[in-house]
Amino acid sequence: MKAQSFRPSLKFNGKIVVITGSGTGIGQAIAKKFAENGAHIVIMGRRREPLELTSAILSDTVKAAGSTGKVRSFHGVDVADEVGINNMFKVIKEEFGTVDIIINNxxxxxxxxxxTSATHAEFKECVAIHLTGAFWTSLQGIKSMERGGKIITIATFFTEENRYEQRPYRFRAPYTSAQGSKNRLAEALAWELVEKGIKSIATNPGPVHSDRIYKTVYPKAAAEFLRxxxxxxxxxxxxxxxxxxxxxxxxxxxxxVSEGIREAANEISKSQKSNSTDSFSSVAKMEAVLSGLLAKVQEIAEKIQFNTAKMIVDGEFLTQDDVANMVLNLCDDVISKLINGRVVPNDRVFYPVKPLVGTAILGTNLLHPKIKDKVVVITITSSSEKDLDRANKIAAALSSSNVKQVVILAKNPADLTRFRGFHSHLVNLSEEKSVRMIFETVRSKFGSLDALIHLTGDYDYDLPFSSLARAQWDSLVDNFINIPGLIVKEAVxxxxxxxxxxxxxxxxGSKGVVVIIGPDAPVGKKISGTVRARSEVFRGALRPYTATVNQELADVLGSDIRLYLVLPGNIEGEPPDTEMLKNSLTHLLSVSSLKRSEVIFYIDESKS
Incomplete structure (x- = not known):
């Protein structure tokens, strides 16, 4: 008897599904899974060739499924490109009328x-693709969505799944920062879109079998260890x-491989001769060294993979098909209703991490002797009265503690009048060269830069993210992610x-302290879930960034420099305590704070 082939039910028959980054890997697997289930598939990406191949695969899949699904491909579209995404959804609306499901992949x-070595341009590009790409794709897709629409956002287990569970990801600071914020954004959109009947869910896959991990991430991480x-x-x-x-x-x-090693050996040997060094007297010796270096990269990359697998309950990485099945299930009407607004783990990873989140900062004392004679820089990008007053009071408290010098750097010209009693300058805090030059000036003039305190200010928690213009969103990302990332890097x-x-x-052995004072918690007696969710979106970027940077500072670089994140306010909605903030900063700037494992503090949650 002839065996019958299995034919999946056309569960998503006629649904229009938009999948970003779908030319290869996980995106392609997700697209194929929806094609098997009868959906119309819209794939997009930057490269034409992978999309053409995927289109052919999907067309065959649709035919095999016996559905009437269509496949539409958009090549040359970067999710971070405002105009490209706008134009894509305009065409989708013209051709399909509506969008039922968006997969931010x-x-x-x-x-x-x-x-400390990555450029600011690299940092911003990574954040733009992962976070802004998901945001803008969602917003444009919502315009064509009806009730029952779904937005599934794929992040990573190497970030935060909630505000108390941090998973540092060494060598990936902008990546983990963007992913943490993306999780919180998915939650906020769920609250905002409930009246429209649109669901928003995030999922955090664990390690997945993919060319990106084996050919890019692990080898590059191994190379960075060796560098x-x-x-x-x-x-x-x-x-x-x-x-x-x-x-x-x-x-x-x-x-x-041999030819490549020979070319690299020739290049380094010439460079060493021009620099009058004779570490390696012949190209042959250099070839042997570089062969060993390449072998070491492979060895370390395999060790990273092995150690990661040991943290997984069954020792197995996910397949791309596993992730696709998870996404398909999240789009089910019943399941999506049950878990709307949640971040769904999909990792099976037990990741041992020291406690990184704390409340009370003990031993605070404004006259702490260990901050005497330090040079402290305060940077501020907010022009709100509350934040300017806070910066002034912090500067005054430090001055009364006999620090050597307080320097205040502001982004907005009108704000300098508030700091006339201090050494202050106007600086473009979003421009890499300007920030580096002013920090070099501080070190040259005062002999050192011992500590930096950066105030991000807040944003309007009553303003829906789903109503923002692109320029408004970009301004938020700059202020709460890109600028802190730049200032921390240059200060360190x-x-x-x-x-x-x-x-x-x-x-x-280098010493120093950087403190980011992030956005306050919402204030008020009755705070809605929507407002609370919005307030966490950029806190959700700063927390995993802080966790990752500290892992690199201590475990990788072996320095005694630390980054701390202070998040004022509490869940009761009480106004932040400025006196407690000043005392806490004084303690964090002292060397004794190095003994703590906590680097993220909710100081107003403690009852003193």
Missing amino acids: AGVSGPVKVF IGGYQGLTSIEIERVLTILLQLLGQPEPI NMMAPEGAADEPVKFR
């Missing part, structure tokens, strides 16, 4: 580097240069010996 690896730790007499700069060539050789045939580099960004070994 697009992503990039971003810089796989210690945060920081050194290898057989090569400088960090030399290691970075040759690995740019060598990483492309992974998986290539032996003749290509200034606390270390000159050249540490290029030669990370110089960070070892």
Whole structure:
């Protein structure tokens, strides 16, 4: 008897599903799963060739399923590009009329580097694709959605799943920051869209079998470990240069690998001769060293994979089909109703992490002797009366504690009049060169930069994210993610010996403190779930960023520099206590704070 082939039910027959980043990998697997279930599939991405291949696969899948589903492809579309996304949804509306499901899947690896070495442009691009891409795709898709529509946002287990559970992801600071914010955004949109009958759910897959992990993320992470730790007499700069060539050789045939190593050896040998060094007297010796370096990269990459697998309950990475099945189930009408507004774990990972979140900061004392003679910089991007007054009071408290110098840097010209009693400057805090130059000036004029306090200010929690213009959203991302990332990086580099960004070994033993004072919790007697959810979106970026940066500062760079995040306000809706904030900052700026494992503080939650 002839065996009957299994034919899935056409559960999503006639539904219009938009999947970002769907030319390869997980996105392609999700698209195929919906095609098997009768949906019309819209795929999009930046590269034409993968999308053409995926379109062919989906067309065959639709035919095999016996459905009337259509496949529409948009190539050359970057999810971070406002105009590209707008135009895509305009065409979708013309051709299909409505959108039923959006899958926010697009992503990039971003810089796989210690945060002190990544450029600000790399940081912003990663955040734009992961966070802004998901936001803008959702907003444009909502315009064509009817009741019953669903938005599924795919993030990662290497971020925060809630405000108390942090999972640092070394060498991936902008990535984990964007993903944490994306989780909180999915929650906020669920609250905002409930009246429209649209569901918003996020899911955090664990490690997934993919070319990106095996060919990009793990090898680059291994390369970064070697750049920081050194290898057989090569400088960090030399290691970075040759690995740019060598990483492309992974998986290539032996003749290509040998030729690539030979070219890299010639380049480094010439460079060493021009610098009057004789670490390696022949190209042959250099070839042997570089062969060993490439083998070491492979060894470390495999070790990262092995150690990650050991944290998974069954030791197995997810398949791309596993993730696709999860997404398909989340789009079920019954299931999506039950878990609307939630972040659904999909990782099976037990990730041991020290306690990173605290409330009370003990031992606070405004006259703490260990902050005497320090040079402290205060940066502020907010022009609200509350934040300007807060910055003034912090500066006054530090001055009365006999710090050597307080320097205040503001972004807005009118704000400088509020700081006439202090050394203050107007600086474009969103521009990499300007921030670096002013920090260099501080160090040159006062001898050091020992501590930095950055105030982000707040945003309007009553204003729906779903109503924002693109410029408004971009301004929020700059203020609460990009600018803090830039200021922290440049301040930390200034606390270390000159050249540490290029030669990370110089960070070892360096001292300093950076504190971000993030957005306040909502204030009031009756705070709605919608307002609470909105208030967490950018806090949700700063928390995993802080956790990851501290892991790199301590465990990777071996420094005594720390980053702390203070989030004022409490769940009772009481106004933040400025006196407690001043005392807490005084303690965090002291060296004794290095003994703490906590780096994220809700100081107003403690009852003193």
